[in-house]
Amino acid sequence: MKSGAIRRLAVGLAVVTVSGVLGMAVPGQAQAASGSCEGRKVRSFPFSTGTVEVYKRRGYLCAITVSERPGVRQHMRVYLRAYALQPVEDSGQYRFHAGPVTVHAGQRKVWIKGAVGRGKFDTDGWIRL
Numbered sequence: 001m002k003s004g005a006i007r008r009l010a011v012g013l014a015v016v017t018v019s020g021v022l023g024m025a026v027p028g029q030a031q032a033a034s035g036s037c038e039g040r041k042v043r044s045f046p047f048s049t050g051t052v053e054v055y056k057r058r059g060y061l062c063a064i065t066v067s068e069r070p071g072v073r074q075h076m077r078v079y080l081r082a083y084a085l086q087p088v089e090d091s092g093q094y095r096f097h098a099g100p101v102t103v104h105a106g107q108r109k110v111w112i113k114g115a116v117g118r119g120k121f122d123t124d125g126w127i128r129l
Contacts, residue, residue: 037062037100042129045112049119052078052112054129059106061129064099065114071095079113082106083126105129
C-alpha cells in the first residue's frame with residue numbers, strides 16, 4: 001500500500017471509532033432529537049395516566065404528553081396555547097407520546113392540556129412559565 005492510502009484508511013478508522021464512542025457517551029441525545037422537544041424542561045405536569053412535559057428555548061414553548069404505559073396504543077392529546085394566539089394541538093391513537101407541539105410564547109401566559117386514555121390534565125386557566 002502507498003502511504004496516502006494508509007493515511008486515508010487510518011483517518012477513516014479514527015472517524016468511525018470517534019463516532020461510535022460519542023454515540024455511546026450520549027445515548028439520550030439521539031432519542032431526544034427524534035421525538036421530543038428541544039430546550040430545557042421548565043415544568044412537568046403529572047396526572048393519573050401520563051405526564052405533560054413543557055420545554056422552553058428562545059421564547060418558544062414546546063409540550064409533549066407522555067404515557068405512563070408506553071407501548072400500549074391509546075388515545076393521547078397535547079394542547080398548548082399562548083395568550084392571544086391560536087392553539088396548537090396533537091391528538092390521536094399513539095403508543096408512546098402525543099406531540100411535540102410548539103408555540104412562540106415570548107412572555108405570554110399559556111394554557112396547557114394533556115390526556116392519555118381516560119386520564120386528563122388541564123391548567124384550568126392561563127399560567128406563566
